[in-house]
Amino acid sequence: MSEIIPKVFRINTGSCNGCDVEFVATAFVDKFHIESLGVELVEDVKDSNLLVITGPLTAKSEPFLKKYLNQMKKPFVVVGVGTCSVSCGIFRDSYAINGPLDKFVEVDVNVAGCPPRPQSIAEGIAKGVKVLNQKMHGEVTPKKIDTIFQDFSAPQTFRGKMALHEGMCTGCRTCETVCPSTAIKISKTDDGFTHNIWHNSCCYCGNCAYFCPTGAIHSTNNFDTAKLSNHKYTDINIAHIEYETCTKCQEKFMPPSRGLLGKAYVHDDVNKLNAKICPSCRKEANFKRMYA
Amino acid sequence: MKIDEFNNAIKSKITGAYELKEDSDSYGNSNAWVILENKRDVEVVAKAIKAYKGRCVVATAYKNEKENTHTVVYHFDINGTIVNMQLVTDNQSVHSITPILKSADWAEREMREMYDIEVLGHPCSDRLFLDYSLVKGVLNEYISLSKMQTGLSDTDVLWSKINKGAES
Amino acid sequence: MSEKITIGPFNPELEESVYFKLVVDENRVVEEVELINGFIHRGMESLATKKNFMQNLILTERVCSLCSNNHPFTYSLAVEKIAGVEVPLRGEALRVIADEVKRVASDLFNLSMLTHLAHRHDLMKETLEIREYMQDLKETIWGNxxxxxxNILTGTKYNLNDEKVTFILKTLNEAEPRIKALQKAYQNDAVFKDKTVGVGILPYEDALEIGVTGPVARGSGVNNDVRVKAPYSLYALRPSLQPKVTTYEEGDVYARAMVRFGDIIEAIRIIRDVVADLPEGDTYLEKRPHIPAGEAVVRTEAPRGELIYYLKTDGSQKPVRMRWKVPTYSNWEALKVMIKGDKVDNVTMILNSIDPCISCTER
Structure with missing residues (x-):
């Protein structure tokens, strides 16, 4: 295999500049090791074979993006950096937004994050370089590429991908209400609720975790978000919150959150408190206990 | 700058009625409001701001419940004090103060494209930010055009793709 | 012979997309400047009226990532003014710490881009390396x-403990001497000075007339720092925190860079002062505020200058109208004065010297 030099050109289609600023940090700060990929930053899009595109694609950027793409020689690779480029994120549904990007150009690698850590950006570019090599040699892009950079540790406090403790969640929809980028969808099923978090729409702000009354939704420090584009709609956290069946009347009911009970009854064993009867049967039992 | 002093500078020249009020925040920063009845009086106020070496910070507009009327608010600064000037227009037009205060230039152009309020006598007729593929007055509408046409927002479309992916 | 030259909209020397149409003479001196804006216009004021007050805490943060703390801060001040809320003193202190950390990081990023465009690569790398102190600090304390x-309405989401305060002080102690040495390196660098002194001049009168703010104004001898002229938050409650601002008379690219160094060093002093005497108590009010109908105009000093928010509410869960004016919005027109008569090769560097935040400006 002959060595192909990846030539990077960045296009900002309306980002808040977070991804662009962090791209500069990724490119010029040694600790992110981008030089190990042998990439070159080029001044002219015509010389480029690896596009880094940020932003949700504004109406005014669209014709210029097309113009720039037309100047490029195939094959080339597109790495979308930042949640906006993948799904328009927080800016979705605005009159001025024509994205996401993949409406207009085939995207190879998506890097969600708001902004992504430089380590994620570097990983996204590394995957892009791999795809570029395969394209140049006429090979088919695989469905999955293993992580290229090995060091993926972040401080414990880093707000990475959100996750859910199913047993704590009651499907109260607070997270859905405070999420600014509609990354959370809670839907009713026959047995309870499905709670979905779409990492590619998430702006990693932590609002959901902050406002969650039971401590169910929380952030992890996992920032493994540089993925091939076939993962775009499947990089989600799916949780099922199931009804319990009342041991008395056999009706289904939403059990109280262990998180909340733990806060309310600090000195008691919550598991014992959580007798499996529904609120109306409990009311009836209490009434009988007091007045019968 | 004292608010009374500013009032003295405008009161003899203003043609219509106006109200002057003052509020301040919990940190003690005062904020003056000049509420004009006659929208032509903007020029009098702008000249007074200029005389005090002030600048136009920005301007805001919003649609009123009463059909076809907009409230327009200009925000000025005179050495650390904010002076707000409020007026109502019932024919989607105001008289530009940019010839008096250059700093009002962009604010007025934006008012034109975002609210479709014509700024009479403004030196520039080009759009500022809004792409020509979009119609003027975007902030007058609450629901986006695509949602109106298809009944679906981009969010609806993307989430349906996720749900399909989850099923298969 | 005049020649027409275009720069942008997508160009490696431009952090954000903007389109220049220039006319230059035979000596490559710029005769005419036309700037085409709108590439970063995302319709955010429309989005703000469709999102509730909690979502808007984050939407405002996404206006621009370089002054991303000032937006929700100022937005919160506006809501709090309408709701008649007084923020706990500790909350005010924590807000100011976060804001000054952002200021240091933002100014350092601007300086690194400046030295990049002045082709002083080692200065650029050193500036970016020092910025990493702030990046690591932000990531460790705030998570990004x-x-x-x-910010949250009535205060802050985060709190500090002894361990975190120690980490902040350790970071500042390590960063400060390197920042001071860096400033000397800029001042003693013949190439850098040659490229920036006397370039992109904004005279005092023009600065006043156009209404520029922030380091751009201070570089031309106009001081309208909001922290001094109309202090808010802890700057109002503890006047000793107000910065001793740096001003220059020259109005050139170099002056603006030096003003930013002054801002950085003052910001570090402010953080130390706040941390040394951190008020006890809650960081926010347990009771969520009721937001009645009302309107408010508030402002703060962002890294680039004056940031002002106008908010109108009607008692519902979403704003009726929210309008903000960012520093670059006022500073942009000054570019025409600065660029005209200068060499075309200096255009992107002059643009950078106003520390343009186009995402802020176009929303």
Missing amino acids: RMDMSV
């Missing part, structure tokens, strides 16, 4: 390198 998610 750019968007810190500090």
Whole structure:
């Protein structure tokens, strides 16, 4: 295999500049090791074979993006950096937004994050370089590429991908209400609720975790978000919150959150408190206990 | 700058009625409001701001419940004090103060494209930010055009793709 | 012979997309400047009226990632003014700490881009390396390198303990001497000075007339720092925190860079002062505020200058109208004065010297 030099050109289609600023940090700060990929930053899009595109694609950027793409020689690779480029994120549904990007150009690698850590950006570019090599040699892009950079540790406090403790969640929809980028969808099923978090729409702000009354939704420090584009709609956290069946009347009911009970009854064993009867049967039992 | 002093500078020249009020925040920063009845009086106020070496910070507009009327608010600064000037227009037009205060230039152009309020006598007729593929007055509408046409927002479309992916 | 030259909209020397149409003479001196804006216009004021007050805490943070703390801060001040809320003193202190950390990081990023464009690569790398102190600090304390998610209505989400305070002080102690040495390196660098002194001049009168703010104004001898002229938050409650601002008379690219160094060093002093005497108590009010109908105009000093928010509410869960004016919005027109008569090769560097935040400006 002959060595192909990846030539990077960045296009900002309306980002808040977070991804662009962090791209500069990724490119010029040694600790992110981008030089190990042998990439070159080029001044002219015509010389480029690896596009880094940020932003949700504004109406005014669209014709210029097309113009720039037309100047490029195939094959080339597109790495979308930042949640906006993948799904328009927080800016979705605005009159001025024509994205996401993949409406207009085939995207190879998506890097969600708001902004992504430089380590994620570097990983996204590394995957892009791999795809570029395969394209140049006429090979088919695989469905999955293993992580290229090995060091993926972040401080414990880093707000990475959100996750859910199913047993704590009651499907109260607070997270859905405070999420600014509609990354959370809670839907009713026959047995309870499905709670979905779409990492590619998430702006990693932590609002959901902050406002969650039971401590169910929380952030992890996992920032493994540089993925091939076939993962775009499947990089989600799916949780099922199931009804319990009342041991008395056999009706289904939403059990109280262990998180909340733990806060309310600090000195008691919550598991014992959580007798499996529904609120109306409990009311009836209490009434009988007091007045019968 | 004292608010009374500013009032003295405008009161003899203003043609219509106006109200002057003052509020301040919990940190003690005062904020003056000049509420004009006659929208032509903007020029009098702008000249007074200029005389005090002030600048136009920005301007805001919003649609009123009463059909076809907009409230327009200009925000000025005179050495650390904010002076707000409020007026109502019932024919989607105001008289530009940019010839008096250059700093009002962009604010007025934006008012034109975002609210479709014509700024009479403004030196520039080009759009500022809004792409020509979009119609003027975007902030007058609450629901986006695509949602109106298809009944679906981009969010609806993307989430349906996720749900399909989850099923298969 | 005049020649027409275009720069942008997508160009490696431009952090954000903008389109220049220039006319230059035979000596490549710029005769005419036309700037085409709108590439970063995302319709955010429309989005703000469709999102509730909690969502808007984050939407405002995404206006621009370089002053991302100032937006939710100022937005919160506006809501709090309408709701008649007084923020607990500790909350005010924590807001100011976060804000000054952002200021240091933002100014350092601007300086690194300036030295990049002045082709002083080693200075650029050193500036970016020093910025990493702030990035690591932000990531460790607030969880993200750019968007810190500090503010909530009535206070802050985060709190500090002894361990975190120690980490802040350790970071500042390590960063400060390197920043001071860096400033000397800029001042003693013949190439850098040659490229920036006397370039992109904005005279005092023009600065006043156009209404520029922030380091751009201070570089031309106009001081309208909001922290001094109309202090808010802890700057109002503890006047000793107000910065001793740096001003220059020259109005050139170099002057603006030096003003930013002054801002950085003052910001470090402010953080130390706040941390040394951190008020006890809650960081926010347990009771969520009721937001009645009303309107408010408030402002703060962002890294680039005056940031002002106008908010109108009607008692519902979403704003009726929210309008903000960012420093670059006022500073942009000054570019025409600065660029005209200068060499075309200096255009991107002059643009950078106003520390343009186009995402802020176009929303």
